[in-house]
Amino acid sequence: MATFYNQVSSVFSLYTTFSAITMLLRTILNEVVPKGIREYITVKLVDYFSSYFQSDFTFVIEQHWGEYVENQTFRAAQVYLPTRLAGLSTGKLLVGSNNLKNPTAQPKLGIPVDTKIMDEFERIHLEWTLHNVKSKGRREKRYFHLTCKKEFREKIMAGYFAYVTKSAKEIMRHRENLQIFTYNKEDSDWESAIFEHHTTFETLAIEPDLKTTLIDDLDAFSKGKDFFRSVGRAWKRGYLLYGPPGTGKSSMVAAIANHMKYNIYDLQIQSVKDDGELREILTSTTNRSILLIEDIDCGSDASRKRHTKEKEEDDDSPVRLVAAGFGGSGSVSGGCSVNEDSCSFGRCRCRRFLRQRNEQELTQNVDAAAAAGTCGNQTNSPDESKKGKNKYEDGISLSGLLNFVDGLWSSCGEEKIIIFTTNHKEMLDPALLRPGRMDVHILMDYCTPLVFNKLVSLYLKIDGHILCDSIEKLVLDVNTTPAEITQQLMASKDADIALKGVIEFLETKKNKKEDDTKVEKRKKEKKRGKETKRLFLFVEEDDRWSAPRKYGGSISTTKNLGGGGYPIQESRQSRRQRDVGGSPQLRISVSLSDGESRWLNGENLGGSPLRRESSVDAKCNR
Numbered sequence: 267m268a269t270f271y272n273q274v275s276s277v278f279s280l281y282t283t284f285s286a287i288t289m290l291l292r293t294i295l296n297e298v299v300p301k302g303i304r305e306y307i308t309v310k311l312v313d314y315f316s317s318y319f320q321s322d323f324t325f326v327i328e329q330h331w332g333e334y335v336e337n338q339t340f341r342a343a344q345v346y347l348p349t350r351l352a353g354l355s356t357g358k359l360l361v362g363s364n365n366l367k368n369p370t371a372q373p374k375l376g377i378p379v380d381t382k383i384m385d386e387f388e389r390i391h392l393e394w395t396l397h398n399v400k401s402k403g404r405r406e407k408r409y410f411h412l413t414c415k416k417e418f419r420e421k422i423m424a425g426y427f428a429y430v431t432k433s434a435k436e437i438m439r440h441r442e443n444l445q446i447f448t449y450n451k452e453d454s455d456w457e458s459a460i461f462e463h464h465t466t467f468e469t470l471a472i473e474p475d476l477k478t479t480l481i482d483d484l485d486a487f488s489k490g491k492d493f494f495r496s497v498g499r500a501w502k503r504g505y506l507l508y509g510p511p512g513t514g515k516s517s518m519v520a521a522i523a524n525h526m527k528y529n530i531y532d533l534q535i536q537s538v539k540d541d542g543e544l545r546e547i548l549t550s551t552t553n554r555s556i557l558l559i560e561d562i563d564c565g566s567d568a569s570r571k572r573h574t575k576e577k578e579e580d581d582d583s584p585v586r587l588v589a590a591g592f593g594g595s596g597s598v599s600g601g602c603s604v605n606e607d608s609c610s611f612g613r614c615r616c617r618r619f620l621r622q623r624n625e626q627e628l629t630q631n632v633d634a635a636a637a638a639g640t641c642g643n644q645t646n647s648p649d650e651s652k653k654g655k656n657k658y659e660d661g662i663s664l665s666g667l668l669n670f671v672d673g674l675w676s677s678c679g680e681e682k683i684i685i686f687t688t689n690h691k692e693m694l695d696p697a698l699l700r701p702g703r704m705d706v707h708i709l710m711d712y713c714t715p716l717v718f719n720k721l722v723s724l725y726l727k728i729d730g731h732i733l734c735d736s737i738e739k740l741v742l743d744v745n746t747t748p749a750e751i752t753q754q755l756m757a758s759k760d761a762d763i764a765l766k767g768v769i770e771f772l773e774t775k776k777n778k779k780e781d782d783t784k785v786e787k788r789k790k791e792k793k794r795g796k797e798t799k800r801l802f803l804f805v806e807e808d809d810r811w812s813a814p815r816k817y818g819g820s821i822s823t824t825k826n827l828g829g830g831g832y833p834i835q836e837s838r839q840s841r842r843q844r845d846v847g848g849s850p851q852l853r854i855s856v857s858l859s860d861g862e863s864r865w866l867n868g869e870n871l872g873g874s875p876l877r878r879e880s881s882v883d884a885k886c887n888r
């Protein structure tokens with residue numbers, strides 16, 4: 267018994283000592299070790315012991331990787347997991363359909379939140395769960411939990427994720443519906459809808475050369491992974507579609523999307539708050555997609571030209587087609603109808619106004635940017651990066667845009683196409699148009715006879731018609747868009763009626779054009795203060811102008827002009843011209859001191875041939 271008491275008392279004394287020591291230690295710990303470190307140690311101990319006793323391991327796959335970039339593993343799981351839903355043993359399923367073509371089709375399965383989805387990989391049992399957290403004022407956070415037995419963790423890392431990604435790619439490749447995404451500012455996320463534009467390269471009326479070049483370019487791009495890697499470039503391609511409204515730019519985008527089977531991300535750039543938001547938006551687009559920025563000239567100050575002195579592109583050059591090889595630039599260009607004083611495209615703003623404003627802003631902003639220092643990580647020339655600092659009060663900066671198009675951020679993701687459309691290419695900042703940024707420039711121009719005939723065969727299902735010849739001539743004479751022609755062709759299924767409608771439409775347009783030209787000319791003349799001046803043309807007595815071929819010779823410099831006359835510096839050439847009455851007359855070109863030259867024809871000369879000393883009434887524009 268005594269032994270028992272001794273034992274109990276030694277246990278008690280041991281316990282008391284232990285308690286005293288722990289209390290002492292706790293006091294020391296509380297007083298000496300800071301709270302943060304204490305908590306850290308506690309968490310580590312809990313982690314260690316719980317993982318020791320737990321047999322499961324959980325992977326967390328969040329929607330975004332880092333601040334901006336969409337997590338491709340999350341995306342792959344999103345595509346892959348619906349194929350594992352069929353045998354789901356829970357009492358609920360998420361179903362729905364976005365098939366507008368066939369609303370009665372069997373609905374598709376979606377991934378329900380907080381529901382376990384089972385999968386198996388190499389006989390390893392796996393459990394997926396989608397979670398969704400939305401805290402006030404912040405964007406919704408979605409993530410998957412993938413749970414397996416702890417011992418399979420390495421195996422899953424090594425093989426299963428790659429398997430999910432591959433399967434997702436395969437599923438995407440066979441998807442019958444493309445999607446079009448628009449950016450929802452409220453939720454800071456892309457919203458999708460089924461893309462149901464049926465335009466293909468077959469139904470798009472364009473010049474055959476352009477069609478072949480473009481298709482070849484796109485095909486080479488989609489197979490170009492190794493090429494882009496071997497030359498150290500991001501696997502992306504930029505297309506600029508420019509031309510008047512109604513010439514098929516949007517239809518071309520649809521044809522490209524349908525050909526490539528790429529989804530479209532349609533971004534309204536004017537609604538983007540700043541460069542940070544732009545980066546966030548653009549990095550969240552998926553691979554194998556088209557990023558479309560329409561009307562880039564109207565959207566953002568950043569994209570517009572800032573120097574009036576910059577050389578304008580020569581848009582009056584004849585049509586030329588340059589094959590667009592990788593690493594270089596291609597262009598399909600032709601005449602441009604835009605003129606500085608009269609903007610024929612209603613919705614665009616006046617160029618002069620924009621230029622003036624941009625110049626003012628440039629001065630202010632370059633100063634501000636110079637004070638601010640660097641402008642990001644883009645690799646532009648010093649001159650260009652100086653321009654790139656041009657940040658505007660609202661919206662994105664040019665450097666932000668350029669950086670995205672071909673700076674370091676452009677290499678986020680692969681197999682991406684960027685398409686800009688504009689009605690006024692000449693208004694864009696040249697920095698945006700450089701090769702590597704916009705690799706291929708495509709002019710979507712007014713109707714040509716070839717395009718017209720293609721539209722006729724598409725809309726009227728005929729190959730030629732007796733009226734087509736005259737329409738082709740009119741089409742060459744009058745600027746008309748494919749949109750206008752299609753509207754006429756759709757007016758009737760009867761080819762005679764539809765084509766007569768086209769003729770009527772084009773003739774009206776032609777007459778209107780002539781009237782407009784006259785009115786415009788009159789306006790201009792009025793504006794420039796048209797004056798009738800009496801010119802006194804004194805011809806020297808050297809008789810050279812009346813040499814054997816009396817009226818065909820050239821006239822040398824004439825002498826100074828007398829009183830009140832408009833000074834004529836020289837008259838260059840005379841040519842024989844037949845007048846109505848049959849007697850030959852002279853046409854004399856005179857260069858006026860203000861640098862302009864004018865033809866003085868028979869009318870100006872009062873209907874009579876020049877005498878040695880003629881007094882000429884001529885209309886001169888000051």
Ligand SMILES: Nc1ncnc2c1ncn2[C@@H]1O[C@H](COP(=O)(O)OP(=O)(O)OP(=O)(O)O)[C@@H](O)[C@H]1O
Binds near residue numbers: 469513516
């Ligand atoms: N090249 C074309 N081939 C076939 N149809 C065309 C073509 N161009 C225009 N159309 C027809 O005209 C309509 C308008 O064309 P679209 O919207 O593609 O022109 P756009 O150049 O994008 O105009 P905007 O600059 O105003 O956006 C299309 O729906 C299509 O029916």
